[in-house]
Amino acid sequence: MTDQPSNNQMPPGFSMPLGASLYPAPPYEFRRADQAWVQYEANSDDVKKLLPPGVEPDSDPAVCEAWVCWYPWTTFGPYHEAYIMVRVVVNGVRYWYQPVIFTDNEVPLAAGREIWGFAKKLAVMSWDWGGAALGGNRGEQLLFTVERPAGNRIMTLTMAPERLMDPADREGLPVLSFRHLPPSEEGRKPAASELVRLDVAGSLYKGADGRPEFWEGRGSLTMGAVSEIDPWYLLRPERILGTYWTTADFGLPLGTVVKDYVAEGYFD
Amino acid sequence: MAMNLKTAGFSMPLGASLYPPPPYEFRDAEQISLCFEADGAAITSLLPRGLVIDGVDGDPSRAYCEMRVCLYHWSAFGPFRETYILVRVRGHDDRPYYFLPLIFTDNEAPLAAGRELWGYPKKLARMTWDWGGAAKGGAMGEQLIFSVNRPASTPLFTAVFTPERQADTSERHGLPVVSHRYLPPSDASRAPAANELIELASPKHLQRDAAGNLKLWAGRGSITFHSTSELDPWHLFTPTLMKSSFWQISDFNLPYGRVIHDYLSE
Numbered sequence: 001m002t003d004q005p006s007n008n009q010m011p012p013g014f015s016m017p018l019g020a021s022l023y024p025a026p027p028y029e030f031r032r033a034d035q036a037w038v039q040y041e042a043n044s045d046d047v048k049k050l051l052p053p054g055v056e057p058d059s060d061p062a063v064c065e066a067w068v069c070w071y072p073w074t075t076f077g078p079y080h081e082a083y084i085m086v087r088v089v090v091n092g093v094r095y096w097y098q099p100v101i102f103t104d105n106e107v108p109l110a111a112g113r114e115i116w117g118f119a120k121k122l123a124v125m126s127w128d129w130g131g132a133a134l135g136g137n138r139g140e141q142l143l144f145t146v147e148r149p150a151g152n153r154i155m156t157l158t159m160a161p162e163r164l165m166d167p168a169d170r171e172g173l174p175v176l177s178f179r180h181l182p183p184s185e186e187g188r189k190p191a192a193s194e195l196v197r198l199d200v201a202g203s204l205y206k207g208a209d210g211r212p213e214f215w216e217g218r219g220s221l222t223m224g225a226v227s228e229i230d231p232w233y234l235l236r237p238e239r240i241l242g243t244y245w246t247t248a249d250f251g252l253p254l255g256t257v258v259k260d261y262v263a264e265g266y267f268d
Numbered sequence: 269m270a271m272n273l274k275t276a277g278f279s280m281p282l283g284a285s286l287y288p289p290p291p292y293e294f295r296d297a298e299q300i301s302l303c304f305e306a307d308g309a310a311i312t313s314l315l316p317r318g319l320v321i322d323g324v325d326g327d328p329s330r331a332y333c334e335m336r337v338c339l340y341h342w343s344a345f346g347p348f349r350e351t352y353i354l355v356r357v358r359g360h361d362d363r364p365y366y367f368l369p370l371i372f373t374d375n376e377a378p379l380a381a382g383r384e385l386w387g388y389p390k391k392l393a394r395m396t397w398d399w400g401g402a403a404k405g406g407a408m409g410e411q412l413i414f415s416v417n418r419p420a421s422t423p424l425f426t427a428v429f430t431p432e433r434q435a436d437t438s439e440r441h442g443l444p445v446v447s448h449r450y451l452p453p454s455d456a457s458r459a460p461a462a463n464e465l466i467e468l469a470s471p472k473h474l475q476r477d478a479a480g481n482l483k484l485w486a487g488r489g490s491i492t493f494h495s496t497s498e499l500d501p502w503h504l505f506t507p508t509l510m511k512s513s514f515w516q517i518s519d520f521n522l523p524y525g526r527v528i529h530d531y532l533s534e
Contacts, residue, residue: 005312005320005328006320007312007315007317007318007319007320008317009317010316010317011313011314011315011316014452015450015452016383016387016389016448016449016450016451017314017369017370017371017389017448018314018316018389018448018450019313019314019369019501020314020370020389020498020499020500020501022389022391025452045269048269048270049269049271049283050271050281050283050284051270051271052270052271052273052276052282053270053271053273054270055270056270099281099283100281100284101281106379106391106392109376109379109380110379110380110383113280113380113384114383114384114451114452114461115452115454116454117280117454119280119281119282119284119286121286121376122376178280178281178282179280179454179461180273180279180280180282181280181384181451181461181462182278182279182289182384182385183524184385184386184387184449184462184464184466184524184525184527185466185524185525185526185527186523186524188527191449191451191461191462192451192454192461192462193273194454196454196455228284229284230284231283231284254453254454254455254456255454255455256455257454257455257458261273266273266274267273267274
């Protein structure tokens with residue numbers, strides 16, 4: 001029999017498992033991130049079905065953006081991502097609110113959900129010029145497909161870059177997400193139920209002529225399956241307002257809580 | 269109309285939850301338990317504050333551990349494989365528990381639900397459940413080989429088991445499983461969303477074979493760790509003595525847990 005030692009220390013780390021964290025503390029760095037998006041109008045009543053209390057579209061019809069991303073290098077490794085943002089107002093401040101998002105990499109899945117409430121699920125995505133990977137020819141249109149599960153098309157975005165635009169013409173707004181982490185024990189309140197603001201600072205790449213790689217063009221956006229499991233169809237486009245593509249470096253820091261539903265008594 | 273937070277779902281994204289509330293049902297769950305002793309001093313580096321090794325014969329240098337390797341043919345999360353380590357500890361209340369420091373899965377929903385709900389600190393890994401190494405070109409054989417790669421094609425460990433005799437339930441000694449749910453803050457000015465020890469009691473109902481015997485087998489097993497990894501330090505559980513091995517097929521479900529210690533309220 002040996003004397004029982006005490007244990008007064010936590011294993012080091014930022015995320016589970018402590019001692020072998022899945023992801024470290026922010027910021028998380030991204031390099032040469034390709035991002036294309038379609039800005040469009042959508043039916044406000046359908047969009048509101050995916051908005052938490054206190055979050056309202058800032059216009060009617062609601063203005064949304066469908067973003068598709070290819071991150072060839074990040075501190076999480078390379079991955080694809082697709083998400084929708086809705087331009088909203090909360091307590092008089094305008095944001096891009098993100099109701100749905102898919103990734104195809106484990107670490108951003110967990111970090112996104114656990115830190116900021118980016119409500120990620122895994123999906124099968126491809127970033128493909130002209131549909132060449134699907135048997136087509138290389139072509140002028142970027143084709144980004146989103147399937148979940150594999151074979152069940154949720155969204156298709158295409159974009160043909162046509163002209164460089166001035167980044168100053170783009171209105172920047174902070175991103176807003178809804179971090180909701182359930183209780184571990186029945187009868188308890190959620191571990192978190194809060195709106196988290198994220199301010200992302202980035203730098204656009206420049207072509208050899210010194211102009212920023214911020215492209216405008218024509219695009220298309222098609223929502224596929226009418227799914228209760230992944231109801232992206234509620235955010236389907238009614239009119240396209242613009243289509244864009246950038247290549248940039250940026251980092252993701254911690255956020256700022258702007259509304260706490262637990263503290264406000266929503267679960268009492 | 270905006271969503272009602274109490275009815276819009278259980279997990280993110282509300283309105284399209286990745287997973288519903290518990291319980292989560294499992295059917296035809298195949299699990300092999302490899303029971304062994306390992307170096308208690310090495311393992312203590314993965315124990316949260318207040319948990320101590322409940323060593324063999326009271327010796328904390330001889331940690332009692334079990335590795336479980338699992339093939340879940342059907343579950344409410346879909347089919348998946350899983351492997352995890354349990355180490356016998358004593359808690360803040362001096363009761364014995366199995367603490368779960370490391371776990372891999374190969375399915376998205378149990379990854380997120382496990383981490384967010386109970387603090388099962390899951391990561392995704394590549395795993396195979398393979399009789400005789402047939403999937404690698406061998407013949408079907410009497411040995412089950414469970415291999416774990418993370419990342420793919422990087423072997424972390426291999427578990428092997430040969431079923432030899434019907435076992436009796438009295439040979440198995442269950443304890444409540446405890447996990448450390450740690451969810452970081454979203455905002456630098458705030459505390460973590462959770463920092464607590466969760467107890468989960470989930471009795472498994474063994475199936476019976478055509479003769480009415482419980483599907484619980486004893487046999488010989490082995491565990492081999494291939495990689496010394498800072499990212500996935502499973503090698504800290506290298507066996508110093510294999511004690512026993514079992515294979516079972518059961519149905520069970522996973523309910524909510526119970527908070528047995530809240531570090532945020534200390």
